[in-house]
Amino acid sequence: MYKMKIRSKNNYNEYLMLILLITLASFFRLWQIDSESLRLDEAQSIWQASHTFTFIKTHMVQNVHLPLHNSILHIWQKYFGTSESSVRLMSAIPGILTVVVFYFLAKEVLIKPKYAFFATFLAAVSPFWVWYSREIRMYTLLTLVTVCSYLFFIRFIKRMNTFDAILYFVANAVGVYTHYFFLLVIAVQVIFLLFFWHKNLTPQSKAAFHKVLYALMSIGAFLYIVLLPWLHLFYLEHNSQSGTFAPNLARPNGFNVFLSLFEFTFGYQPEGVTTALLALWPLVTLLSFIFLIKRPKPHLPFMSLVIIGAIIPVIGPFLVSVFVKPIYLTRYLITATPFYLLLISWFLLNLGKKARAIIIPLYFVLIGFSLFNQFESSEVPTKENYRGAAVFVSKNATPRDVVVLSPPYTLYPIYYYYTGLAKVRTLPLWTMEPGPIPHIQDATLEQDFTRIKANHQRVFLVATLNLEDSQKAKDYLDSNYKKLASYQFSKFIWVYVYQVGYPAKDTYIVTSVP
Amino acid sequence: MSIKEHTPVIHNRYSVSRLLILFYGFVVLVYTMWWLNITNAGNPVLYVLLLLGEIYHVWQALGYVYTIWNQQDVPKQSIEHYYPVDIFITVCGEPVEVVEKTLKAVFAMDYPNKQVYILNDGRGRNAPGWQDVDNLALRYGATPITREKNVGAKAGNINNALRQTTSPFVAIFDADHAPEPDFLTETMGFFKDDNLALVQTPQYYENKDQNFLTRSAWEQQELFFGPICRGKNRVNATFWCGTNAVVRRKTLEQIGGVPENNIAEDFLGSLFFHQHGWKTLYVPKVLAKGLAPHDLGNYINQQYRWARGSLEVIFKYNPLFKKGLTWAQKLQYLYSSGYYLNGIIILIDALIPLFALTFNVLPVKAGTQNYMIYFFPFIFLTIYILLLSTNFQITFNAIQLSMSSFFVFCMAVLSTILGRKVSFKVTSKSQEGGNFLKLVIPHLVYVGLSVIAIAIGINRNGFVPSVITNSSWALFNIFFFWGFIRVAYPWATIPARVAYFISEQAYSYFRSKVPQVDQAASEVYVQDENQIEE
Secondary structure, X not given: OHHHXXXXXXXXXXXXXXXXXXXXXXXXHXXXXXXXXXXXXXXXHHHHHOOOHHXXXXXXXXXXXOOHHHHHHHHHHHHHOOOHHHHHHHHHHHHHHHHHHHHHHHHHHHOOHHHHHHXXXXXXXXXXXXXXXXXXXXXXHHHHHHHHHHHHHHHHHHHOOHHHHHHHHHHHHHHHOOOOOHHXXXXXXXXXXXXXXXXXXXXXXXXXXXXXXXXXXXHHHHHHHHHHHHHHHHHHHHHOOOOOOOOOOOOOOHHHHHHHHHHHHHOOOXXXXXXXXXXXXXXXXXXXXXXXXXXXXXOOOOHHHHHHHHHHHHHHHHHHHHHOOOOOOHHHHHHHHHHHHHHHHHHHHOOOHHHHHHHHHHHHHHHHHHHHHHHHOXXXXXXXXXXXHHHHHHHHOOOOOEEEEEOHHHHHHHHHHOOOOOEEEEOOOOXXXXXXXXXXXHHHHHHHHHHHHOOOOEEEEEEEOOOOXXXXXHHHHHHHOEEEEEEEOOOOEEEEEEEOOOOOHHHOOOOOXX | OOHHHHOXXXXXXXXXXXXXXXHHHHHHHHHHHHHHOHHHEOOHHHHHHHHHHHHHHHHHHHHHHHHHOOOOOOOOOOOOOOOOEEEEEEEOOOOHHHHHHHHHHHHOOOOOOEEEEEEEOOOOOOOOOHHHHHHHHHHHOOEEEEOOOOOOXXXXXXXXXXXXXXXXXXXXXXXXXXXXOOHHHHHHHHHHOOOEEEEEOOOEEOOOOOOHHHHHHHHHHHHHHHHHHHHHXXXXXXXXXXXXXXXXXXXXXXXXXXXXXXXXXXXXXXXXHHHOOOXXXXXXXXXXXXXXXXXXXXXXXXXXXXXXXXXXXXXXOOHXXXXXXXXXXXXXXXHHHHHHXXXXXXXXXXXXXHHHHHHOOOOEOOOHHHHHHHHHHHHHHHHHHHHHHOOOOOOHHHHHHHHHOHHHHHHHHHHHHHOOOOOOOOOHHHHHHOOOHHHHHHHHXXXXXXXXXXXXXXXXXXXXXXXXXXXXXXXXXXXXXXXXXXXXXXXXXXXXXXXXXXHHHHHHHHHHHOHHHHHHHHHHHHHHHHHHHO
């Protein structure tokens, strides 16, 4: 009876702590969720989701992503509309749920509840997770299914429970239709089972291990069946030579790996802050000395899973990018972050007393600063203020002007926000027709632009300078026309106003300045 | 409790995957190529200095992985013939109780054919109570061999004893190293190989848990007597470590006795053994227990002695030019003695960020990106391989202490080159008080200079990346130098001392302000005294 009382008291405390952490996570994910403009990718998702399921399927198979997220978004938009806060809520909810499931995963791995709470606290305030919970893309859903997959995987191999096996299958089925990189999560689990887990087995538990292996192989077979229709479509599409919407990524170097780890830790920061924090690398070396040396060999049974789960989803795509084809983008690597956060927690909690007293508060200060900066700074390079640019051109461009977007696919966010009377064209010309998006050709640039400007007086060029073609378009206009004004809306988004025809007196001056 | 019950780690061999070592070799190669690309050079002088440092690091790193490439097990050999063994206990002023403990352990050794000698140099040193050691020897049935003058220090002491004894094998123990009962039964069996000159066993520190210093010193020993010594067996490059070893008398006679003109007589003696084609063997079993230096003064003296002796081998007996040694042996001797050059390298590495901050010059033009690409994999793998090879036994403290010893090693280099003797004398008073601040003056000066340099850097350039990185390096070095600073003074007592000082001052102040109370108190006291007398 006494034991039961203690247990219920412990449960009560556990739930209370969890509620506090959920509240904290919800605050960071929901507070002023619509304060930032939609980013290009978000606007593209909303646009795709506003079409039929068949369109989504066809469009996604040409893209680098899978259809599940946008299909759910399609239904969501039907019932809740397409306002920024509404669509982003669809990311925030899995973002908050991830924190809850992460607690149970942390408890399975780190064993001690207080360690699990600490790790969950880091997850709740993780700037990287917060960023993606406020963006209507598939990354929080991907993180949620990753955490679920690992949780049910561990529970299943520990307990051989059918319920866990079913949940594991469901998580993986959702995962394989959410993002291709989810396959790395399954790869991590396979590697763990084959190369690490069997080392811990006693002769008695070896028979059980074989049972686990057969059960997981069956689940794998079912997953393959589930994914088969998509694989078939994918095969047909990529054999048809009709082209893809896949972005052209740069080949990464070793520094990108460190940059990814930096972003996993501190989220997205202005370049100055990133440079300053990276300049502290000798201290990171010192920490790695302490991390590697001032501790006993990790004896937690799932620590090897944590380590390979934090490494393979980063190093795998990196190696493929270096030796085969560039596929490396930090956000694609988000499946590494649950275990990365667990590793950080484990490291911080296993420091010596004195080191802990210094390093943990310092870490919290840095995270707090990063979170604040990520919210507040307009210099964060991943912030894309298309809203500001679209509102500006809506107010200032008259029907005698033309709005030109470069690169062409920035049409998505501008269409979302634009309410002006001036015509909107892209350079090079593109009208969202299926097939690959065209690039500026030197030979046809002048001809294209002559068609665009026609009899207009001014051109409002909305340029996203970190994207292909934008700089080229700007350079062309700079060298051929008179620039009347330029306005910056975020790190890379500019509006340039050029005089391209005879001016009417009243159109010289831009009436509203951002 | 037997020491074997709580020190099993050194017995085991923890191999590092050769694939990992090869990959590490590739990483080292890439890192070296990057450094050798002179287009990276900033200030030429600083660049060259830093480059030398990096070449040194790479040499030591490659030397280490070469050593641990194939660590061999040493199966026990049964004894076919119980050869007579002379057991030498070298004494030079150690307390009688320490010697007695060793003596007891020596007599408890399970070996029938042994003769025990106490080589007492206490007399020559005029150590108080040196006669007690002779009396102790006689009481236990050992033979004291006492010299009037300590010519040739420990080597001379052993040579003197060799002249007065005859057994074909000699087991040598320092006064504070007590052997286990099976010491000789575990080691003598190997001498069935007629070409074997020496069997060396680990120096285990019984007092390793006494304090930070003893613990860290033991961790350093674990690395040396772990993968390094096991690896040296492969190329027949094990060297004599002065104590806990058995030596074939004939080999010592062949090299003209233990070399007396070097502080590290054991190290040099081994080199001569190998030159004459003899084999040496390391048996990775803890068969004797000794004492680690328990305070900074003793630790520094020990490190200086080892450094000076090893460096003399480089500068005076360079193994590269010694005939009779194989290339593997030459490399091993050079690698081991070269370790003590790291004081100079650490000093260079520590001063460069201060130069950069103060004078706004950079040794390398490359940005953070390049350092991360090339340096991180190198340092990370270096530490990881170190850990794997010691089964995660080595701790940060051991490395901190090694780096803190930089100035001792620098002094050893200087004194070797100049042929001067340097001693780190610590007065008995300071030892009692545990105050070794004098010995950490270089470290404290570095802290002060760092603060000034960081202030200058920030004042001139603001928080630009180069200032942040160089300041971080300075902090990095301070963190490592903290290893010595923390044990140089009983810092924990400062609050109590300050509190005591304040209370003393307060007492004096109030006493001067309220003399009447004091007077009254005295009167009461006098009255009480009178009452007692009555």
